[in-house]
Amino acid sequence: MSNNSKHPARATVRLDHKSHLPLHAQAEQVLREMILRPEHRAAGLLPDEVSLSRSLGISRNTLRAAIGRLVAEGRLERKAGIGTRVTEPKVQSGVGAWHSFTREMDAKGIKVESYSIKVQVLAAPDGVARELQLKPGTEVLCLDRVRGWDGQPEVHFRSYLHPRLKLSADADFSQPLYELVKEQCSIVADQSQEELTAVAADRRLARLLDVKTGTPLLRRDRTVLDTGRRPMEFAVVHYRCDRFRLTLNLRQG
Amino acid sequence: MSNNSKHPARATVRLDHKSHLPLHAQAEQVLREMILRPEHRAAGLLPDEVSLSRSLGISRNTLRAAIGRLVAEGRLERKAGIGTRVTEPKVQSGVGAWHSFTREMDAKGIKVESYSIKVQVLAAPDGVARELQLKPGTEVLCLDRVRGWDGQPEVHFRSYLHPRLKLSADADFSQPLYELVKEQCSIVADQSQEELTAVAADRRLARLLDVKTGTPLLRRDRTVLDTGRRPMEFAVVHYRCDRFRLTLNLRQG
DNA sequence: TTTCATACTTTGTTCAAACATTGGCATGTC
DNA sequence: GACATGCCAATGTTTGAACAAAGTATGAAA
Incomplete structure (x- = not known):
């Protein structure tokens, strides 16, 4: 489930499909803000890809492109079977x-x-x-x-x-x-x-x-x-x- | 066209779809070898994504994942409308x-x-x-x-x-x-x-x-x-x- | 000749779908 | 208790498709 106690329904930011900024770039910005928010560090995990992509109004692939860059940058860590977590700030x-x-x-x-x-x-x-x-x-x-x-x-x-x-x-x-x-x-x-x-x-x-x-x-x-x-x-x-x-x-x- | 004079028909490496190594990783290795070969530096451009993906026997998206990492790494440069080129070593x-x-x-x-x-x-x-x-x-x-x-x-x-x-x-x-x-x-x-x-x-x-x-x-x-x-x-x-x-x-x- | 529109090539973006793999958890058996 | 099994949830991989945007080349019109 996406809206369990760990990941309460946030103000689901819907991305702007008409902006000239690509959706994956917008998603990246949203994720960067999420990373700064303490609730996600605390919760341990970000919402899963499927529900997050739905709440952003974009496809899973597009979201993954954004996450992928943040992973490469070392700010997020993904693990199959577990989820995506904010990297402990080192x-x-x-x-x-x-x-x-x-x-x-x-x-x-x-x-x-x-x-x-x-x-x-x-x-x-x-x-x-x-x-x-x-x-x-x-x-x-x-x-x-x-x-x-x-x-x-x-x-x-x-x-x-x-x-x-x-x-x-x-x-x-x-x-x-x-x-x-x-x-x-x-x-x-x-x-x-x-x-x-x-x-x-x-x-x-x-x-x-x-x-x-x-x-x-x-x-x-x-x-x-x-x-x-x-x-x-x-x-x-x-x-x-x-x-x-x-x-x-x-x-x- | 894919096989014009600039991009002669190479030994078209077909990737191993049964390998445990993901296709995008295999493609990355192939690209790394290409980068080292002088003919691609000389030609200025790598083969275009569509023909290269076909010759590797993978989809364009999968190939792009590999290229994307090499771009992020600074080894390749892409430009829309132009193509993909090996970064000039500084x-x-x-x-x-x-x-x-x-x-x-x-x-x-x-x-x-x-x-x-x-x-x-x-x-x-x-x-x-x-x-x-x-x-x-x-x-x-x-x-x-x-x-x-x-x-x-x-x-x-x-x-x-x-x-x-x-x-x-x-x-x-x-x-x-x-x-x-x-x-x-x-x-x-x-x-x-x-x-x-x-x-x-x-x-x-x-x-x-x-x-x-x-x-x-x-x-x-x-x-x-x-x-x-x-x-x-x-x-x-x-x-x-x-x-x-x-x-x-x-x-x- | 210059300018401009147009076609074409190439990368950029986005989507939906399917299946594989991983890890946690519950349930079972011994 | 120890171990195997299988389900579930999450990420991982791959595909085909379509259209957008950028840049080049061509040819027609001024």
Whole structure:
């Protein structure tokens, strides 16, 4: 049965057969919203394909196309004989290429929150100056950001921006950084050189990320180059790893 | 027309309707081979869906399921009114590529030493079975290795090898693993999917890597796929990070 | 020559239907 | 209790069909 206690009759969204957006795409949107709703996580299972397709007013095949993409994306899991369930959120980030953290989380349906933004101008420490190919002591813009979701901090970024970008300390740093730089400075981020290590949280990081001192953190040192291979940013990023995983797709080289 | 000069009559592979492997999966394999063949890159286009499905002896829908996955994977590109084309391989240098640990260290002039090698056959734990796409409990070869240099351990690998490789426990695992597999099994490692996190050393790891319990370690969960995108190895790697950094060169994506 | 309509090829979308396979559950037997 | 059996519900697979939309090629009209 479709309307048993587990799957109460919802406002059965009927899809628009006249929209220029294909039905499978509309169905995908509906499913994405369903995924966010807690009742489906709680219930464990989504309504079965036959009744769901009926309630959406589309055929089972069309619905399956939408579900299939969400499965491929890792947001749903299907099992023959059982049903379709919302994947337990194991948040991941990254591919062989990198993106804005905010946009990447957005794509996963997670609303990124900013917990603190501090902007200051300071003399570049030696390591930073080396990475940015500057004389030690050159003044750079330093950006501290803590981000997370569901009220919990998850990652701390400390970015040093190359003076070439000519960004002022009162710019709007709440939007994705690389888009800001692209628009304001016409400098486009292109590649990054990264180093990954594990470190213990010191007192400062422990406070910022709301963990105990000594908690293992993933540390990511990153130098971002623009399309002209000039360094534009050096960042030290610390991730808590309890709700987050950095994922990579690499190729044999 | 299907058999014009652009798309000469190939040995029309008819798929096996009695195989346990679904037709769409078989079609996917055929397409993967096609993608590698230069004549299709040269021709610019693959045969059109209708004639290709006929020559494979399957319906257009079934073929489209296979093509759809390869499109999602970025290996094929479809355009309405035009056809389906093999994606031009993007030429990139040193992009998010991985190598043998041993060879990578070699390149840095560091002589890698093996401190312990344990080989055992055991039932695949659930997570491992999932990554290798095996039924839980299938017997797999499990390889434990500790490597380092200057008399200090630096990294611990625990590899689970897919039974398809048919490697016996008494093979010579002192040489680089992927070369061994390549020679012994003619299976070539091609890509990897990785997850990076930071963890605290438990007692076992602390002993193996000669660090204090609780020391932050870089944990790298890696599924290695062969050229046919079949999983061949799942490995959990732990690095001490005091003498070692995992470096990556990524591109904006 | 340029422009435009039209036919044709190819992929895109959608449907209904049938059967296979998987897993959970109840019912039975020993 | 242990085990086999069979039913049921759910996803998995496959097909044939029809029409839509995109892009190319052709030929007629301006």
